[in-house]
Amino acid sequence: MSVAPAKTITYREAMREAIREAMQADERVFLMGEDVGAYGGCFGVSKGLLDEFGPDRIRDTPLSESAFVGAGIGAAMGGMRPIVEVMTVNFCLLALDQIMNNAATITHMSGGQFAIPLVIRMTTGAGRQVAAQHSHSLEGWLAHIPGLKLLAPATLADARGMLAPALADPNPVLIFEHGSLYNVEGELAADAGPVDLERAAIRRSGSDVTLIAYGGTLSAALAAAEEFASTGIEAEVIDLRVLRPLDNRTIIDSVVRTHRAVVVDEGWRSGSLAAEISARIMEQAFYELDAPVARVCSAEVPMPYPRHLEQAALPQSGQVVDEVRRMIGVRPDE
Amino acid sequence: MTGSASVTREHGLELLRQMLRVRRFEERCVELYSATKIRGFMHLYIGEEAVAVGAMQALEPDDAIVATYREHGHALVRGVSAGSIMAEMYGKLEGCARGRGGSMHLFDAATRFYGGNAIVGGGLALAVGLALADKLQGHRRVTACFFGDGAVAEGEFHECMNLAALWNLPVLFLCENNRYAMGTAIERYESETDLALKAASYEMTAWSADGMDVLAVEEAACRAAAEVRDGDRPCFVELRTYRFRAHSMYDPDLYRSKEEIERWKEHDPIPALSERLRDAGLLDDADVEELEQSISHEIEDAIAFAEAGTLEPVEELERFVYFEGVAP
Numbered sequence: 078m079s080v081a082p083a084k085t086i087t088y089r090e091a092m093r094e095a096i097r098e099a100m101q102a103d104e105r106v107f108l109m110g111e112d113v114g115a116y117g118g119c120f121g122v123s124k125g126l127l128d129e130f131g132p133d134r135i136r137d138t139p140l141s142e143s144a145f146v147g148a149g150i151g152a153a154m155g156g157m158r159p160i161v162e163v164m165t166v167n168f169c170l171l172a173l174d175q176i177m178n179n180a181a182t183i184t185h186m187s188g189g190q191f192a193i194p195l196v197i198r199m200t201t202g203a204g205r206q207v208a209a210q211h212s213h214s215l216e217g218w219l220a221h222i223p224g225l226k227l228l229a230p231a232t233l234a235d236a237r238g239m240l241a242p243a244l245a246d247p248n249p250v251l252i253f254e255h256g257s258l259y260n261v262e263g264e265l266a267a268d269a270g271p272v273d274l275e276r277a278a279i280r281r282s283g284s285d286v287t288l289i290a291y292g293g294t295l296s297a298a299l300a301a302a303e304e305f306a307s308t309g310i311e312a313e314v315i316d317l318r319v320l321r322p323l324d325n326r327t328i329i330d331s332v333v334r335t336h337r338a339v340v341v342d343e344g345w346r347s348g349s350l351a352a353e354i355s356a357r358i359m360e361q362a363f364y365e366l367d368a369p370v371a372r373v374c375s376a377e378v379p380m381p382y383p384r385h386l387e388q389a390a391l392p393q394s395g396q397v398v399d400e401v402r403r404m405i406g407v408r409p410d411e
Numbered sequence: 412m413t414g415s416a417s418v419t420r421e422h423g424l425e426l427l428r429q430m431l432r433v434r435r436f437e438e439r440c441v442e443l444y445s446a447t448k449i450r451g452f453m454h455l456y457i458g459e460e461a462v463a464v465g466a467m468q469a470l471e472p473d474d475a476i477v478a479t480y481r482e483h484g485h486a487l488v489r490g491v492s493a494g495s496i497m498a499e500m501y502g503k504l505e506g507c508a509r510g511r512g513g514s515m516h517l518f519d520a521a522t523r524f525y526g527g528n529a530i531v532g533g534g535l536a537l538a539v540g541l542a543l544a545d546k547l548q549g550h551r552r553v554t555a556c557f558f559g560d561g562a563v564a565e566g567e568f569h570e571c572m573n574l575a576a577l578w579n580l581p582v583l584f585l586c587e588n589n590r591y592a593m594g595t596a597i598e599r600y601e602s603e604t605d606l607a608l609k610a611a612s613y614e615m616t617a618w619s620a621d622g623m624d625v626l627a628v629e630e631a632a633c634r635a636a637a638e639v640r641d642g643d644r645p646c647f648v649e650l651r652t653y654r655f656r657a658h659s660m661y662d663p664d665l666y667r668s669k670e671e672i673e674r675w676k677e678h679d680p681i682p683a684l685s686e687r688l689r690d691a692g693l694l695d696d697a698d699v700e701e702l703e704q705s706i707s708h709e710i711e712d713a714i715a716f717a718e719a720g721t722l723e724p725v726e727e728l729e730r731f732v733y734f735e736g737v738a739p
Contacts, residue, residue, distance in 0.1 A: 107547065133547065139577065144536045144570030151540020154525065155475070156739065157547060159540075174567075178530045179537060187518035187526065188509030189731035192738035223732045247738035 081268035088236045089259040091269075092122045092198075095240035096160065100130055103158055106244060109136035109145055110162030110198075119164045120200060120259050146172035146197065150180050150249070153195040158244050163199040166215045166253065180249040181224030192247035196240065202255040202293040202343055203391055209379035212387075214343040216253050216292070217350040220321045226250045227320035228274065229292035231258070233265045235318060238272035246274070253320075255293035255343075277324040279331065283311030286337040286401050289328060289354055291317035294341040294392055297373075301397035310405060320350060328354065329361050336367040339400045341392050346374035371400040418626060420693040426468075426625050427688065428702050430460040430681050433484035435706050436493060439714065440483070440500065440514075444660055448717075449500045452529075453514045454481040458655035461680035462587050463488050465628025466555065466650070469583070469636035473523065475545075475554040477538040479587075480515035480529035481654075485557060491519045493709050494716035503720030510723060511731065531592075532565035534558060535584075539571050542580035546643070553639050555583045561592030563606050572613040575645040583639045584610065584647040585632070587622065589654045594666040610647035622652030623678040626687075653678070 086094075099106045107130075108123060114137040117124030127135040138145040142163060149161040163169045169176065176197070183191050203212035220227050226248055230236045236254070243250040280295065281302050290298035295316050302312035313331050317323065332338050338358055342351035351372040358370050376390040418426075437457050443449045456463070463484040470476070470489075478485040486496055491507050499506030500514050508518045508527075516527040525541065528534035538556035545552045562568050563586065575582045586606055590597050597604050610617035616638055620631035628650055635646040653675040657664040688694035 105548075136578075139570070139573055141570035141574060143567050144539065144574045147533075147536020147567070147571075148540035148543055148574060151525075151537035151542075152544040152547075153540070153738075154537070155541040155544025155548075157544045174530060174533060175536060178533055179528070183518075183526065184734050185731045186508060186512045186516045187520075187731075188506070188511045189735055190508070190518055190520040191525070192734040192736075194738040226733075247734035247736065 081266050083264040084267050086265045088261045089122055091233045091236035095237050099240055099244055105158040107134040108160045109138050111138055111164050113162050142168055142171035143175055147175040149195050150193055153193045154191050158194055160196045165211050166199050166201040167210050167213055169199055177222055181222045193249050194247050195249045196243045198252045200256045201253040203380050204257040206382055206384055208382040212380035216320050217344040220350055228252045229320055231292050231295040231316050233263050234269055235272055237269045241271040242274050253292055257293050274319055277318055277327040278316045280316045281314040283313035285310045285335055287313045287331040287335045288339050289315045290341040294343050297392055297394040298341045300394035304398055332358050332362045333365045336365055337404050339371045339397055341373045341397055343375050345377050349374055368404040373397050423688045423693050426464055427684050429464040429488050431702055432706050433460045433487055436710055439710050451513050452659050454659050455656040456481050456484040459652045460484055461625035461628050462622045462650045462652050465625040466585050466632040468629045469632035470555055474552050475523040475541045477525045477534040478557045482517055482527050486517040489524050490522050493713035497713040497717040498720045501717040503717055504723045505720040532562040532567040535567055535571040538582050539575050542582045546580055553581050553583050553636050557585045560588040560597055564600055572610055576613045576615045579644045581639045582645040583636050586649045587652055588649050589652050593658045606649045615645050615647050617647035619649040622650030623680045625680050625684055
C-alpha cells in the first residue's frame with residue numbers, strides 16, 4: 078500500500094506530471110506537436126514544459142500532421158522515444174496514412190526487424206460545443222488496426238500512470254484523452270506511478286448487470302450504477318482502459334456473473350467498439366445471457382453545435398438506466 | 412557522358428559491376444515472374460540503375476536509407492544479399508523480411524535499410540524522423556531518402572521539405588525523376604516541372620543532375636551528402652532518369668510511345684559507362700566477360716537459395732504484428 082499522502086490534482090496536471098517524469102527519466106523522450114511549446118498545449122497539458130526542457134525536447138511543429146506523426150515513427154525507429162501530440166482525433170485523420178501504413182505495419186512488414194516505440198496522444202470526444210470537426214470519438218476506427226495499441230485513461234491514476242508503460246512498449250501506442258476530463262480534479266497519491274496496460278478495471282462491483290464503458294463514458298456508467306444502488310439493482314462497471322488489445326477475460330467473467338451487459342460508447346453505433354464487444358459477448362457468453370446485450374452509443378449524426386442537440390446525440394446516464402430497467406423488466410414507475 | 416570526375420579502373424569497374432548486377436538480377440526477376448515464382452506487384456528499375464549505384468557511393472555504412480517500392484537495386488547495391496532479396500520475392504522465410512514484405516517491402520536492419528515503402532511519399536516523413544533521431548542523439552549520420560517524381564505532388568512532400576529545412580535535419584533527398592507518375596507524364600500532373608525549384612523554395616540547397624550518367628550522379632550525391640553531413644542540413648538532388656520497362660508487371664505501357672523509349676535507351680547508363688571506360692583504356696572484353704560471369708553466378712546462387720528456402724509455418728501467421736522483445 079502506498080503511504081505517500083494524497084494530493085489534489087487535475088487530469089491535465091496528472092498527464093503533465095507523467096510527461097515531465099518520463100522526460101526526466103529518459104533523455105530519448107521528447108514531445109512534439111502543434112502548439113505544445115510556446116502555447117503550452119492546446120489543452121494546457123504541456124504548459125511550462127518548454128521552459129523546463131527547452132525547444133529540442135518540447136518541439137512546436139508546423140500544421141503538418143502527416144509529416145510530424147511520420148517523423149515520430151522515424152525517430153522511434155532511430156532510437157528515440159517520441160511522444161507526439163495530435164490536437165484532436167479528427168486531426169489525426171490527416172496522419173492516418175502514417176499511423177496505418179507505417180506505424181502499424183512496418184514491424185510486421187519487415188519480418189519483426191523494427192520496433193516502433195512511439196506514443197501518440199490525442200484529445201477525443203464531444204461535450205464542449207465544438208461541432209462536427211472537433212468532437213468525434215474515432216477510437217473504434219483506430220482499434221480496428223492490428224499493430225496498434227490503444228489506451229483510454231478515464232481516471233487520474235491512469236492519466237498519471239499510463240504514459241510510462243506506453244513509452245516502454247516497443248509498439249506504437251495511441252492514448253485518447255477525453256476533452257471533458259482535463260478539468261476533473263481529485264485525490265491522487267503523491268507517489269502514484271505506472272499502471273498495467275493489460276487489464277480492464279472493475280470500477281464498481283455488482284451482480285445484476287455489467288456496464289462496460291471507457292474514457293468519457295465511464296462517468297455516465299458510474300452515475301447510472303449509483304442511481305440503481307438505492308433500488309436494489311447492483312451494477313458492475315467495467316472501465317475498458319485498453320481498447321486494443323481488448324481484455325476479453327474481464328468482460329466475459331463479469332457477464333458470466335451478472336448475465337446482462339450494456340456497452341456505453343461515445344462512438345457511433347454502426348461498426349463501433351460497442352459492436353465488437355457485443356459480438357464477443359455473444360460469441361463467448363451467449364448461454365450465460367438473460368437478455369440481449371444493449372448498446373448506448375452516440376446518435377449517428379455529425380456532432381451538432383447547439384448544446385441541447387449535442388447532449389441529445391451523446392450517451393447519457395439516463396439512457397443507460399433505461400436500458401438496464403428494460404433488461405431487468407423493471408418499469409420506469411416501479 | 413557528362414560526369415566530369417575522372418575515374419580509376421577499379422572504381423569504374425565497380426560502378427559497372429553494380430549497375431550490371433541490378434540489371435541482370437531484374438531481368439531474371441522478369442523470367443521468374445512469368446514462371447509464377449514471384450507474384451504480387453513487381454516494379455523494375457531497369458534504365459534507372461545509375462541513380463541507386465551513383466547515389467550509394469556517397470553513403471557510409473551507418474547512414475540510413477529509405478526507399479520506394481521500386482527498390483531491388485537500392486537494396487542490392489546497399490549490400491543486402493541477392494539471396495535474401497530473391498528469397499523475399501519468393502515469400503520464403505530466408506527473405507530479408509522473412510517473406511512478409513515481398514518485392515515492394517525489402518527491409519534490412521543490418522544495413523540500415525528502412526524499406527521498401529509502397530505509399531508514394533510515405534517514406535519521406537520516416538526519413539525526416541530518422542534524421543531527427545540522429546540530430547538529437549548527436550550522431551553525424553545521413554539519412555538518404557529516395558522517392559519518385561510522383562511523390563512531389565503529394566502534400567506529404569511539401570510538409571517534409573518544410574520540416575527538414577525548418578529543423579536543419581540531415582536528410583539527403585534523392586528524387587528519382589523518371590518523368591512518369593505510374594502512367595501519367597510529369598507535364599500532365601505538375602504545374603511546375605522543375606522539381607529542384609520546388610525544394611529550393613523551402614530554403615534548401617537543391618539542384619538537378621543527369622540520372623543516366625552514374626558518374627554525374629555520384630558527383631552530385633557526394634557533394635550533397637557532404638553538405639548534409641558537414642552542414643547539418645537537408646539537401647535535395649533531382650536525378651533525371653527514365654525507366655525502360657513498364658511501371659509494373661501489370662502495366663501494358665500504353666501512355667508513351669515506343670520512339671520515346673528508344674530515344675531514352677540511347678542513354679542507357681550501362682553501355683554509356685562501358686564505352687567511357689573502354690575509350691579510356693580501362694575496360695576490355697575480358698573484363699566484361701568476367702563481370703557477367705561473376706554476376707550470373709551470384710544471381711543463380713540467389714535463385715537456388717530462394718528455391719531451397721522454406722515457407723514460414725502457417726502457425727506463425729500472427730507473429731510480428733507486435734514487436735517481439737524490447738525495443739533497442
